[in-house]
Amino acid sequence: MLRFLIKRVLNMxxxxxxxxxxxxxxxxxxxxxxxxxxxxxxxxxxxxxxxxEAEFGLNQPLMVRYFKWLWAMMxxxxxxxxxxxxxxxxxxxxxxxxxVILSAASMLFAWVIAIPIGIIVAVKQNSIWDRILSFxxxxxxxxxNFFLAFLMMYVAxxxxxxxxxxxxxxxxxxxxxxVDYAQLDTxxxxxxxxxxxxxxxxVLGVAGMASLMRLMRSQILEIKNxxxxxxxxxKGLSERTVIYKHVLRNALNPFVTMAGYGLADxxxxxxxxxxxxxxxxxxxxxxxxxxxxxxxxxxGSVLMGTVLLLLGNLLADIALVAVDPRVxxxxxxxx
Amino acid sequence: xxxxxxxxNPFQETSPPPTGRFIGIRREWRLGSWPVRFSALCLTxxxxxxxxxxxxxxxxxxxxxxxxxxxxxxxxxxxxxxDWQHAFFYAYPMRMVDAQSRRFAEDRTVKSYVHLFxxxxxxxxxxxxxxxxxxxSEGLGRDLFSRIVYGSRVSMFVGLIGVTISxxxxxxxxxxxxxxGGLLDxxxxxxxxIEMSLPSFYFLLALAAIIxxxxxxxxxxxxxxxxxxxxxxxxxxxxxxGMAASVRSVPYVEAARALGGSRWRVxxxxxxxxxxxxxxxxxxxxxxxxxxxxxxxxxxxxxxxxPASSWGNLxxxxxxxxxxxxYPWILIPGVFIFLxxxxxxxxxxxLRDRLDPSNAR
Numbered sequence: 025m026l027r028f029l030i031k032r033v034l035n036m037x038x039x040x041x042x043x044x045x046x047x048x049x050x051x052x053x054x055x056x057x058x059x060x061x062x063x064x065x066x067x068x069x070x071x072x073x074x075x076x077e078a079e080f081g082l083n084q085p086l087m088v089r090y091f092k093w094l095w096a097m098m099x100x101x102x103x104x105x106x107x108x109x110x111x112x113x114x115x116x117x118x119x120x121x122x123x124v125i126l127s128a129a130s131m132l133f134a135w136v137i138a139i140p141i142g143i144i145v146a147v148k149q150n151s152i153w154d155r156i157l158s159f160x161x162x163x164x165x166x167x168x169n170f171f172l173a174f175l176m177m178y179v180a181x182x183x184x185x186x187x188x189x190x191x192x193x194x195x196x197x198x199x200x201x202x203v204d205y206a207q208l209d210t211x212x213x214x215x216x217x218x219x220x221x222x223x224x225x226x227v228l229g230v231a232g233m234a235s236l237m238r239l240m241r242s243q244i245l246e247i248k249n250x251x252x253x254x255x256x257x258x259k260g261l262s263e264r265t266v267i268y269k270h271v272l273r274n275a276l277n278p279f280v281t282m283a284g285y286g287l288a289d290x291x292x293x294x295x296x297x298x299x300x301x302x303x304x305x306x307x308x309x310x311x312x313x314x315x316x317x318x319x320x321x322x323x324g325s326v327l328m329g330t331v332l333l334l335l336g337n338l339l340a341d342i343a344l345v346a347v348d349p350r351v352x353x354x355x356x357x358x359x
Numbered sequence: 360x361x362x363x364x365x366x367x368n369p370f371q372e373t374s375p376p377p378t379g380r381f382i383g384i385r386r387e388w389r390l391g392s393w394p395v396r397f398s399a400l401c402l403t404x405x406x407x408x409x410x411x412x413x414x415x416x417x418x419x420x421x422x423x424x425x426x427x428x429x430x431x432x433x434x435x436x437x438x439x440x441x442d443w444q445h446a447f448f449y450a451y452p453m454r455m456v457d458a459q460s461r462r463f464a465e466d467r468t469v470k471s472y473v474h475l476f477x478x479x480x481x482x483x484x485x486x487x488x489x490x491x492x493x494x495x496s497e498g499l500g501r502d503l504f505s506r507i508v509y510g511s512r513v514s515m516f517v518g519l520i521g522v523t524i525s526x527x528x529x530x531x532x533x534x535x536x537x538x539x540g541g542l543l544d545x546x547x548x549x550x551x552x553i554e555m556s557l558p559s560f561y562f563l564l565a566l567a568a569i570i571x572x573x574x575x576x577x578x579x580x581x582x583x584x585x586x587x588x589x590x591x592x593x594x595x596x597x598x599x600x601g602m603a604a605s606v607r608s609v610p611y612v613e614a615a616r617a618l619g620g621s622r623w624r625v626x627x628x629x630x631x632x633x634x635x636x637x638x639x640x641x642x643x644x645x646x647x648x649x650x651x652x653x654x655x656x657x658x659x660x661x662x663x664x665x666p667a668s669s670w671g672n673l674x675x676x677x678x679x680x681x682x683x684x685x686y687p688w689i690l691i692p693g694v695f696i697f698l699x700x701x702x703x704x705x706x707x708x709x710l711r712d713r714l715d716p717s718n719a720r
Contacts, residue, residue, distance in 0.1 A: 042553050047565050054568045159394070162708075166701035168651055170658060171693035174677045181684045197680055292560025296655050300678065310561055311659055314568045326565055329558040337556070 028353035029338075036334050040327065041094070047326045048090050051319045057082055058106040058317045080106060080320075093323065102327070103320035107313070112324035115309065120328050122200065123298070123305040127290050129221060130228035131283070138233045139279075142240025147267060149245060158241070164234030169293045173227045173300045180223060196220050198301040224297050231293065232286060239282055243275035277348045284340025287333055306332075387713075395709045398702035405699055408511040416505035417483040417491065421666045424490055424500035427453060429461045429686045432495040435473065446472035448482075452489030460685065495688040497676060506668040507692055513576075513669035514699065517584055517653040518646035525588040526642050529595025534631050536596070537603030539622075547600070551593035559590055563652060566590075567661040576667030583662055587652050595641065602634040609633075636714040643707035647700040654696050670696045 059076060062068050077083045080103075081092065093103060102112035145154045180195040187194040196202065201216050208216055247253060248271055256270045257263075295307020302308070306325055313321035345351050388396060408415055424430075433450045442449070449472045451465035471489045475482050484491050493504040536544040566586045570579055606612055607630070615629045656662030657671030658678075665672065673692040677683045683690075 039553055039556055043557060043562075047562070050566055050569060055571050162394070162701065162704060166647070166704050167697050168654065168693065168700060170655060170674070171690070171697055174674065174683065174690055174693060177680065178683055178687055178690065181680065288555075288558055288560075291558045292563075295560050295564070296659075299659055307561070307564075310564055314564050314661065317568065322565055322568070326558070326561050329561040330556070333558045334556055 025353050032338055032341075036331075039334070040330060043330050044094070044097075044323060044327055045090060047323055048086070048093070048319075051317070051322055052086050052089075054317060056317065058319065060317075076106075080104065093320070097327075102324040105313075105318055105321045107316050107318045107321070112320050115321065116306070116324050116328050119304060119306045119309045120332065122303065123291070123294055123307065124332065126221065126224055126228065126298070126303065126305060127287075127294050130225045130294075131232065131290060133225050133229035134232035134236055135283070137229075138236035139240060142237045143244060143267065143272065145237070146241045146244035146248065154241075158238070161234040161237050164230045165238070167230070169227055169231055170296045170300050172230060173224070173297050176223050176227055177301065195223055197223075198303070200302075200304040220303075224301055224303060227297055227301075228290065228293050232290060235286070236279070236283065239279060240275065243278060244271055247271050247274050273347075277344065277351070280340060280344045280347050284337050284344075287336040287340070291329060291333055291336075390713070391709060394705050398705040398709075401698050401702040402706070405511055405515050405695070405702075408508050409515040412508045412512060414479065415481045416502075416508040417480050417493070418502040418505045420501060420505040420509040420668055422501060424496060424502075426455065426500065427463075427490070427492070427496050428498055428500045429682075430463050430492055430496040430500070431686070432688055433492050434465075435491070435493075438472070442470075442472075446474045448473040448475070450491045453492075494691050495686070497673070497689060498682070503673070503688065503691065506673055507670065507695060510668040510670045510673055510692065511695070513580055513657075513663055513667075514650055514653065514671070514696065517580065517587075518649040518703070521584045521588050521591075521649040522642045522646055524584065525592040525645075526595055526638060528588070528592040530599050530631065530634070530638055532592075533596035533599030534603045534626060534634065537600035538607055538626055538630055540604075544600070547593065547596055551597040554590065554593045555597075557590075560652075560655070563587065563590060563656065564659075564661065567656050570661070572664070576663055579663055579667075583653055583656060584649075587649055591645065591648070595638075595645075598641065599634055599638065602637060603630050606630050606633050640707055640711045640714060643703055643710055646703045646707075650696065650699055650703075 058080075059073055059082065062076070063070075063073055081089050084092075096103060100113065102116070104110070105112050105115055108115060141157060145157050148154055177197050180197050184194040184197070196219055200220055201213075202208075202220075205213065205216055244267075253266060253270055256266045261269075291307075294305060295310065297303070298305040298307040299311050306328060310322060310325035310329070312318075313325060345353060388399075391399065430453050433453060435448050435450055438445065438447055438449050449470040451467055452469055452471045453463040454466045456462050456464045469489070471484050471491055473482055473484055473491050477483065478486070482491075490502060492502055494507065495503050497503050497506070532547060536547045563586065566589075567583070569586075570582045574582070612625060612629050615625045620628070653662055653669065654671030654674070657669045658674050660672075660675060663669040663672050670692040674690070674696075676686075676689045677693075
């Protein structure tokens with residue numbers, strides 16, 4: 025396992041260099057830079073602009089800037105954000121954590137609901153429930169998550185006053201925490217954060233849930249008719265044991281793999297939902313940085329997003345080994 | 360067709376074989392389930408909107424009715440038979456009763472006739488008469504329906520053009536590298552690996568920064584298509600490559616080679632057709648990705664810019680919670696995106712079943 029881990033981490037290095045160079049190239053192809061807006065402002069002296077250019081290294085050639093950035097990155101210094109005037113590392117840390125919490129929670133939500141529903145639907149194939157749920161899954165897969173976010177926000181807006189009246193509690197509309205967050209005690213803070221996570225987790229979870237449910241269904245249907253399942257039945261095992269001990273365990277393998285592949289979508293979806301619902305996550309940070317051409321912040325966010333994705337895929341592979349005894353680290357590493 | 364498949368199909372005897380011009384279409388229609396039929400209708404309608412937008416849209420999508428900002432959708436009334444010489448339908452024009460909260464009320468004293476097939480539009484009101492807003496108006500008093508119709512051009516063609524580019528590239532490069540192998544193969548696979556481990560949406564956001572803000576809507580559209588194709592082509596190439604490599608040692612390809620077919624001929628006449636069925640399915644299923652990508656970019660203000668419209672940038676208004684609460688009809692473009700995406704998903708799924716040789720009918 026250690027060998028596998030080392031190999032995977034080493035594989036990441038050229039990937040990260042390629043990706044960071046590509047995004048660096050892109051950001052320098054953009055007409056204008058962060059200071060373009062400031063130059064328009066007559067109250068800012070040209071001298072100050074010159075100083076700022078020197079401070080952020082914008083007057084140096086591209087390759088020099090890139091290698092300086094790369095060198096600094098190896099020392100875990102991602103440069104300064106031009107808009108916020110703090111180090112990118114300090115900005116990204118909390119934002120990335122928020123995105124991880126959001127993604128992990130919605131993935132958990134999707135799994136907890138998709139697996140049992142997928143099983144039920146496959147076992148009762150062609151029943152009315154199968155038809156209804158399979159159709160709903162198509163619905164869930166097709167609804168754009170930003171549209172669903174708007175819809176949910178609208179529902180929360182509309183039902184808010186009634187909920188407040190009936191239960192003294194209503195779903196917050198967007199945002200990461202309430203206005204009075206700082207005054208709350210620890211329990212209250214956690215409660216507040218969870219409260220604000222309900223809608224985004226639901227929105228993000230729906231799409232994943234739908235596709236995972238469909239996958240689970242087709243997996244189980246495929247395995248249900250195989251020889252070893254018939255043998256298990258012939259041995260006189262109860263239907264319950266057959267499904268849980270034989271069918272389900274074999275169906276989980278591609279399920280885990282697919283869940284790993286779905287991480288990129290999850291991260292992208294999270295970015296959109298963050299932007300729409302105004303959640304302080306990595307995606308929203310990147311969006312703001314792209315809008316203001318805050319180069320180092322863009323670089324930092326893309327890098328962080330890539331690292332999150334690679335780590336997620338790594339975790340998915342480890343989970344695959346844990347779930348499926350036929351797969352081990354040597355076979356995974358040789359792929 | 361030989362007799363064997365007919366025996367397998369129990370419906371063949373009860374329904375007479377269709378004759379006439381649209382046999383293929385009618386046959387497919389019969390084979391499709393109702394969601395598939397609905398999807399086909401939806402897409403036909405949307406492409407009609409995109410092609411014939413100047414006719415279908417009742418108004419100029421950029422004309423601002425300054426007196427009617429954020430006007431709700433209007434109700435259409437059937438004219439009494441005595442009025443049928445004017446028009447079959449009419450609507451009561453809206454008047455703003457409260458400028459603060461932009462509340463409107465119908466003005467029951469006047470009728471604004473809605474003419475069908477006149478003035479070069481599918482339906483519209485007389486020039487100078489109060490406008491009829493089928494789906495309400497947006498913040499500057501522009502007709503939302505007209506903007507949706509014109510926006511369909513962007514949203515419906517971004518998928519088609521994007522898929523054409525990225526698939527054209529993917530299938531050529533993929534088949535070539537799978538069949539030829541060697542250094543090219545190696546390079547392409549390394550690149551597609553990088554691409555697959557990218558957080559693609561993050562990368563899309565960063566790439567969208569290249570689009571200069573002063574560009575025309577058409578140029579922006581093609582930039583977006585180019586960027587998204589750039590991100591997605593290697594994924595297809597990888598899949599096609601796998602299939603082409605597996606086909607390489609199949610007897611009929613070996614036979615073609617043994618008969619003296621040139622490398623190019625074997626590639627275009629034997630390898631590519633065998634992966635085409637799969638490619639069509641994958642292409643259909645990847646169109647929603649393009650539509651969603653464009654919508655997302657435009658929604659976030661990085662794609663198609665005002666005053667041009669796309670389904671995505673029309674939704675940008677809803678980002679303001681106040682707008683969302685007061686004028687829920689601004690969410691209508693989202694319904695269009697949803698329907699388009701769902702239709703392509705259903706059709707792609709259906710195509711997969713149809714083209715799968717194991718359940719051919």
